[in-house]
Every structure is written in structure tokens, then in C-alpha cells.
Amino acid sequence: MDELLVCMEGIQKYFPGVHALNNCSFELLKGEVHALVGENGAGKSTLMKVLTGLYKKDGGTITYKGSNVEIHSPKEAQNLGIGIIHQELNMLPHLTVAENIFIGREHKAGPFLDSKKTNNEASRLLESLNLNIDPETKIQDLTVAKQQMVEIAKALSFKSEVLIMDEPTAALTESEIESLFKFIKQLKAQGVGIVYISHRLEELLKITDRITTMRDGQYVNTVKTADVTIPEIIQMMVGRAIYEEPKVQSMVPEDAPVSLEVKNLNSKQVKNVAFQLKKGEILGIAGLMGAGRTETARLIFGADPMTSGEIYIDGKKVNIKTPYDAVNHGIGYLSEDRKRFGLALGLSVKDNSSLSGLERFSKIFIVNDKKAEKETNAYVKKINVKTPSIYQLVKNLSGGNQQKVVLAKWLIKNCGILIFDEPTRGIDVGAKSEIYKLMNDLVREGKSIIMISSEMPELLRMSDRVAVMCEGRLTGILNINEATQEKIMTLATQRN
Ligand SMILES: Nc1ncnc2c1ncn2[C@@H]1O[C@H](COP(=O)(O)OP(=O)(O)OP(=O)(O)O)[C@@H](O)[C@H]1O
Ligand SMILES: [Mg+2]
Incomplete structure (x- = not known):
């Protein structure tokens, strides 16, 4: 039974200024699902990139x-039967789904691509996965x-x-996660070994x-899942205990002024959609996937055109046509898709964080480098971005740390209204x-936050009120003292 598929021992990996893997070991059995956990920047992705030939190891076997x-090379790994789903999406946006799946393995009809056959095969694959x-x-x-x-x-x-x-599930909602888990169980039954980060x-x-x-x-330890609790896993990861306490009551006074109001918001x-956000x-x-949460955020941010609707900031009607207008009115939007909208991967941490705050640092478009440097350093420290310096290119940071840079960018911008789309x-x-x-500090300073999230515990822990959407409509707003997972789910599935 317990057949060893992979054994990594004493793995070393250096990047300039970073000892990313220090004498790391890992083993995987046939038919097991083996979790790899650790804080952002712990080296999980790097270890797996070494296994799949994307990075050359500096030591170990x-x-x-x-x-x-x-x-x-990844090709060699694939030939051996080692496949990987990378943390960052890795597809060519302008090609079709079928072309992306079968890239380099397309069916040919003579010298030409046989799109029909490729599409059919992709169709069968997607259907078999219930997609x-x-x-x-x-x-x-x-x-x-x-x-x-x-x-x-x-x-x-x-x-x-x-x-x-x-x-794999960072971008998925509950029901998709359930179907992913079904595939995982099938694969496991077939003897596939799965590394799950x-x-x-x-x-x-x-x-x-x-x-x-x-x-x-570094390797800390390996335990049987059945023998541990979540607090114990956290303890192993961060070396300290973290307490999670849900909010039981709203912190906002009844008569707090309204900082943002949207009325009759419509688009495709x-x-x-109509709601108020208080100071x-x-x-x-x-909401579930496709409920229109991100779309609503993008309308408010001016990233997509609305067919009708009104936006009021501090009681005054404003005209937002572009993200530039939104930023000028003090609205920041932390997008769910950091790669497409949030970051310039080829620039440094400092340039990424200070670019959006350009006006604040510059006089007549001359960027004040010293000031940008100081503020960036302060935020990098405050939210604990793991980077050798603020001059590191963002593409070299771990996934979670890239997300933190997007956050720093909007914090530096000093917006009064922040829209966080899946912030964690x-x-x-x-x-x-x-x-x-x-986030709690920010609202205490008088800023207002809209937080779109697919994680119920996060919503219940952080929100003063929870608005729920289904199929583009707002189906209800719950005060935090009455909100429960069940009530949220009921509203999230309340179709017309
Ligand atoms: N190509 C690279 N160049 C320079 N440094 C890198 C590179 N890839 C990773 N690193 C560094 O190696 C360390 C480990 O990063 P890694 O991406 O493996 O972390 P991780 O455990 O996957 O974190 P996360 O949970 O955030 O995805 C980090 O300090 C990261 O900045
Ligand atoms: Mg990673």
C-alpha cells in the first residue's frame, strides 16, 4: 500500500538575497493527499517548482x-508524470479555452490545426469534470x-x-470547491499522489x-491530518497561537453620516442595486460566483459602464466614468485579480505601491522618491511584506506577498472609501x-470599507452589515447581530 512516489531530501535553493529553501524535505505516497502549509514566503511554491523542473535546485536529492x-524542465516533469497547477494563472488570455488546454498538443488536419477535434476533446474533458x-x-x-x-x-x-x-481554491466558491474535492477523491482512488497547498x-x-x-x-514537521486541530496547524505554521473572534455587534453609531450611497445601479x-455605506x-x-459582486464594485469604481444609476459621496452626487474619476473622488478598489488589474509585475515593490499615490508624492509630476520610499517602507513593515528590500521586483515575491503589495498601494493612496474584493x-x-x-484601524480612522468575500467566517468576523447578492440583485442586508451563515446562504440563493 504505502508506496513512496516522491522523496525530496536536503533541498537547497538560493535567490539573490533570499535563502528560499534550507535543507528541506518532503515525501509523497501513492494515493495520498498531502498538504503543504506555511506562511506567505515560507517556500511552498518554490519547493514544488524545484520538483517540477521550473527552478534548478542548489542542493539535495x-x-x-x-x-x-x-x-x-517542466516538460521533463510532465513526461515523468508530475503535473502542477500553479498558484498564478498561467494561460494565454487571447486564446480559447480549448487552445489553452491543448497548447502544443493540438490535433492537426494536415498542416492545419483541427479546431473541431480539439474543441470536441476539450468539451468532453470539461463535461467529465462537470464544468x-x-x-x-x-x-x-x-x-x-x-x-x-x-x-x-x-x-x-x-x-x-x-x-x-x-x-487551487483561492479563487473558487463553495460549490466549485465541492466539485474539485470530488475530482481529488477520484484521483486518489486511482492512486494519484496529490500535493495540496x-x-x-x-x-x-x-x-x-x-x-x-x-x-x-525549512521543514518543520509532518503529521497525520486526523491527529491535529486547526489551532495546532496554525501554531506549527506561525509558531504562535492566533485568536479569531467574530464581530457580534456593529461598531458604527446609528446616526453616522453616509459616505457612499448608490441608487438604482444597473448594467448588463x-x-x-442600491445601498448606503456609512462612515x-x-x-x-x-454571494455565490456570478452574483454580480465584482461587477457592482467595478461600476462604482468606473471600470465598467453603467446603463443607469446614481452615486453619492458624502451626500453629493458624483459623476464617475473612469477609475481615474473614482480615485479623484477618494475611492480605491483592491481588485480580486491582482495580476490583471492590481500589479505591474515587472516593477519593484516601491514603484507598485507608490504609483497609485503618485499625486501625493509628486509636485508637478516629479516623483518625490524619498517620500515614496519612506511610506512604502512603513507599509511594508506594517503589513509584513516578506521581501529583501522595496526594490525587489514584485514578480519575485510569493503569491501572498504580492497581494499585500496591492493592499499597500491603496493604503498609501489614502482613499476615504475602499472596496476590497477578496482581500485575503x-x-x-x-x-x-x-x-x-x-481594516479595523482604517475604519476607526473614519474610512469606509466595502469587503467582497466568499469566505463566510471572514464576512461574519469583519462586517458591520452583510449585503447579499444573487444573480445581479441585492437580495438583502443583514445587521451583524442577526447574520448567520444559514441566513446568508438563503439570501445568496434567492432567485427571482
Ligand atoms: N524567482 C524568484 N526570485 C527571487 N526570489 C524568489 C523567487 N521565487 C521566490 N522567491 C522568494 O523565495 C521565498 C519563498 O517564496 P515562495 O513563493 O516559495 O513562498 P510560498 O510559501 O509559496 O508563499 P505564498 O503562501 O505567499 O504563496 C520568498 O521569500 C520569495 O520572495
Ligand atoms: Mg506560493
């Missing part, structure tokens, strides 16, 4: 099915969640013996057999509680 192997996605859609027209499902479908199409999933600790208890913890590039996906309030927005996606528990603390 890898044994695969009993033989010593050197894996020089309702047209293989001829361009990737750029899909939501992040659907892109993620396509990425998973692609990895599964290789029929790997080892499948690494790096944060996730910051959603409740998931680990549901789906994994063993858990290996990493801290600062949003129907008659100092955190308004949570709950992919962020480790320690950093999560830092971000929660920061």
Missing part, C-alpha cells in the same frame, strides 16, 4: 518511484474562478501520477491525509489577522 532523478464552460470562449472573457477551473482541467488532462495543486485550513481537514509544515524555507450584470463602516458583500485570498492566517487589524 529527489527520488521518484525509487530512482534518483534530475528534473531539468459548464464553452471550449471556444476566450480565456480573457472568463471570470477568475472559471479560468482556475480550466487550469485544473488542463492539469488533469495530462493524466499525471503526481499532481501538485498550488492554492492552501491557506484555507478548514479545507485541509476535509481533504488531506497528512500535513507537512514549512517555516522560513447588475440589476437595481467608519465595513459593509460585507456576500491566498494570504496566510498570520498575515490575514494583520490585514483584519489594519
